[in-house]
Amino acid sequence: MDDNDDAFSFRVLINDEHIEIEEMGLYCLYVIKSKIIILNEITIDGNVYVVNCEIRCKGNNVNITTQLYVTNHAIISQSLIQSMSPIQWNAKMHHDILVQMQHFQDKVGNYANDQYEDAVSCLNEALQFAMDNFGVSHPLIGLFYCFIGVFYRNASRYDEAIAYFETALHFFLNIFGNIHLHIGNTLYNLGSLFFDKADYDTAIECYEYSLKIRKYILKINDIYIGNCCWELGVSFEQKGNLHKARQYYEESWKTYNKEKRDSMSLLIIKLKEYAI
Structure with a gap:
């Protein structure tokens, strides 16, 4: 990638300190203002909206996990069009x-x-x-x-x-x-x-x-995995299967410990209760 390409690189633009970012719960909206954006060996986990600019792709591993929306005056790399069928903005x-x-x-x-x-x-x-x-x-x-x-x-x-x-x-x-x-x-x-x-x-x-x-x-692998394991632990506990309950409480512990959840204190009590 030459110096000119580097200036339009998605990775460079997304890390610009002046980029507009709006947080919405677990999601974030990034507003990148550039006439050209180059995607190179990257997976974007979410929607992409291309508004009157050009998207170029380099390399074979460019993926968008959800949808690609484009306006009438947007220009999209042919390789990206072939891989995911852009949706015309309405x-x-x-x-x-x-x-x-x-x-x-x-x-x-x-x-x-x-x-x-x-x-x-x-x-x-x-x-x-x-x-x-x-x-x-x-x-x-x-x-x-x-x-x-x-x-x-x-x-x-x-x-x-x-x-x-x-x-x-x-x-x-x-x-x-x-x-x-x-x-x-x-x-x-x-x-x-x-x-x-x-x-x-x-x-x-x-x-x-x-x-x-x-x-x-x-x-x-997120906090919802911990929640699900917790609910499985409680369900098995209600059935009297304390061995399975302990297994799921331990799995929940691993996730909550990683996410530093407030419910850790209750989980610790459960693990102590069923400790062998």
């Missing part, structure tokens, strides 16, 4: 409608805890809006079923919550097949609901498959 679909969806989400957030029926009604309105604009085969539809399930769980209406999460699960399975993060997350929520109903065998089934998808297939 202001109505990718901005205006999502702003309206955010309006629904904000409205739901304003309801008090005892107003869950009003919140669910608002979510159903948002669900219908999403179906009308995205069709019935968009992942967002499944997510809304999950959101409604969360509200029913918070109201301790477990059977209704399970029905919504199971609908979401079948929805995601039809779209993504058997392996996807949405499927793992939905199974985790179903596990929590079956645990609440004291159906520990079904809860363990859900948690184990969720853990398998997230850790062993998608190779993700």
